[in-house]
């Protein structure tokens with residue numbers, strides 16, 4: 420699931436630099452991580468949002484600030500924290516984006532209407548369909564981010580959320596390959612968080628229905644590398 424963009428509006432205290440900004444201005448504001456060199460054209464990927472008037476250029480998080488996140492462990496299965504950490508590591512390596520743990524929370528993602536300029540950390544929750552109705556049925560998780568944009572500049576993500584269906588994933592964990600499957604589901608939702616949409620290609624982890632893919636495919640990796648290559652925002 421992808422949250423709606425916050426839309427174009429002036430954001431007090433934030434300035435988004437487009438890719439035309441002089442390097443001198445951006446000099447002190449360098450990407451924190453390294454985007455991997457990945458082969459292109461080998462698979463399918465789609466972005467959740469593209470920049471207005473610039474097809475193919477995704478809306479992304481700034482690579483020059485960490486993505487701060489808090490975790491709600493209310494319905495975490497045994498071993499869930501370790502699998503989440505592994506999934507975050509995979510997404511961080513595939514994008515070059517740096518994630519920063521900012522503690523625990525009782526909040527659920529998507530609970531509050533996004534407020535322009537008010538950027539709390541990303542909320543990652545082991546939830547149940549009672550708290551997060553989008554998880555009803557065979558939905559194992561949802562994830563997405565909210566974008567902001569100042570007029571004339573590029574849009575960028577400011578925060579987001581991931582809800583993981585604790586009861587569903589607790590039963591997935593009982594399968595022989597359970598831990599790897601749960602890790603893959605978390606990676607898929609984190610893929611949405613950083614800006615990937617579904618593709619109609621069963622070889623990719625961002626396929627809407629997972630048919631046994633346990634790690635990112637070639638298209639996923641090309642899209643993730645692009646999402647880690649956005650402009651610095653400060």
Ligand SMILES: [Zn+2]
Pocket residue numbers: 420607611617627
């Ligand atoms: Zn999905």
